Amino acid sequence: MPDLGGIEPYSQMVGDLRKYAVHPHAVVPFAYDWRLSVRYNANLLADAAHRHLERWRSHQAHAQHMRDTGEDRPAQLLFVAHSMGGLLVRELFRIPGAADDVRAVLTAGTPFLGSVKSAVVLASGKAGAPWLPKKALREASRTMPGLYDLLPSYRCVWDGDDTRRLTVSDLTALGGDADLVIWL
16 A cells, blocks of 8 residues: 555565575465454465465475475465464364364464454544544444454453453444444
């Protein structure tokens, strides 16, 4: 996107991974639309990972690596995921057969139990990028299944003397869409 150069850290990370991999073609980034559901994106990831692994296993550099090292097992997948990407990889493991060729997973900053920040965005439009209009972000966020996937599943609502988990009623009171809440 224009004017966002330097904001996203992934180009540098992909470059570093390619530098240290057996061959640069062994590493492929997976871009996804975070506004869509984790389940939807995990299915896209599973397809993309399968296609990538087939291409890599037929690449001459893979064959050369196998000869040079005496490795007798074909390549497997290593996922390096940040933030919501870790949720996609976790969901990929729920797809029958999708994780059969996964060797390892490394996640960083993944909100496995959700994030209060997503509820704040839903309620007020705050906690998003500072240049985005809060009212517009709040309205748009109500329609984003991916934001609902990021809602906290832990006790985060102060209820007088104690804390409790979010309920569908809490989310609709914030302006959320009850039909997009799948985990409560």
